[in-house]
Amino acid sequence: MSGRIAEPAGDGRRHLLSIGDLGGEGIREILRLADSFAEVNTRAIPKVPALRGRTVASLFFEDSTRTRLSFETAAKRLSADTATFSAGSSSLSKGESLRDTAQTVTAMGVDCVVVRHRSAGVAVQLSRWLDAAVINAGDGRHEHPTQALLDCYTIRQRLGDIAGRHVAIVGDIAHSRVARSLVAALQLLDGGVTLVAPATLLPPAVDGWGVGVSSRIDDVLPRADVVYLLRLQRERQERALLPSLREFHERFGLSAERARSLADHAIVMHPGPMNRGVEIGSEVPEMACTTISEQVANGVSVRMAVLFWLLGAQPGIASTPDVEAAPAAEQAPAAEVAGG
């Protein structure tokens, strides 16, 4: 995908389909927006009327708990209405096609569709079909952009600027859409990345990613600012890619001992759900260096920022103007530079 998300698609709608769409500036803008929503989330009543009257539909063709809950919480805190669809309890099991299902949902007047699907490219396809903003909440092994955004937000919160930081992404890279989006985001923000995995769990085209690759975790950990553990996707291991889970843990898992050997400022991240004793040692999630629950909390703020960015302003109106420098006269007949 090329072009920036700030430029509305041909139909005048914005979408969030991949990290590449956003560009570095787009990512920074969403992270800045997320700061103000993080403040909203600390209020006694964590709710603002910004998206009142808008409807956000979640189309989850694949199981998810945290991403769906996170999006729904975000939408509700912006006062949007939400509608939920999950594959198990839908007409999909009666043989309806993707396009028909999607069109049924938008015929109900939905402004935004959050979609997760086991096949790559479904979000892009829906964005062509539908008259609604589309957010990719995970498509096959391709991308999961909001996860990468909330991870970048968490790194920024703990370590400050991402530029110059070194992130080791460890584990099942081949099956991971999280890794693809995160690598793209970190590169756009000038962070360094090393992938650590056995050769069988690296994607075939990894040479073109422009990142370091290693199969020895103990060589990489000493210089890592962030250790990002990926869930070993056991349900996707259609071939025997690993000798055993125990061997994987010994060679690539972050044991408590390895976690203690990290630099003092280093953090340990995991997108969840995690397999304790496989990619992460059983006691590591409770250690102070891990950010797992911060990632979940930040996910709501970041998804509020994404929803607001897509739906809060009408197409053609940027969401970060400098009102002081450019009086609002172009937008509104009455000058309100000095407040209403």
Add this chain to the structure above:
Amino acid sequence: MDAEALERALRRMAHEIIERNGGTADLVLVGLQTGGVFLAERLALLLADIDGGDVPCGSLDVAMHRDDIGLRPVLVQAPTTISGDLTGRTVVLVDDVLYTGRTVRAALDAVCDFGRPRAVQLAVMVDRGHRELPIRADYVGKNLPTRRDEMVDVSDRGVVLGITA
């Protein structure tokens, strides 16, 4: 209105706030982003100077509560900093210019998310008229009749009336 006149107006407003509330106990000043924040900070200093007590001062960004969200650009970088629960406090909203009243309506909505204040009052440096809602200010620096195509700018250098391009 120059910087000196602005300072005199602020000092008078501070005295009015103290007179009306019988002191500064339970008062909280909340400056509306962005133009009201420096005025609220100045008022807080003046109140402390006159009455001796410390008056908490916060800022509030009402972008998310506006009724014209989507019709105009939204400035969300301006932080909201309100410490603690506002329940039982007397909140004085502070803004630079009172115009249509829509910002103040949004602020009233937003303030209620921080608790249930005992009372909410409004202090503005300039009331320029053209109200579109039943809202009035309790403390006014200067009443300034304007046309809709005029623009009022309040800064620490004073108040300037201009014509929009």
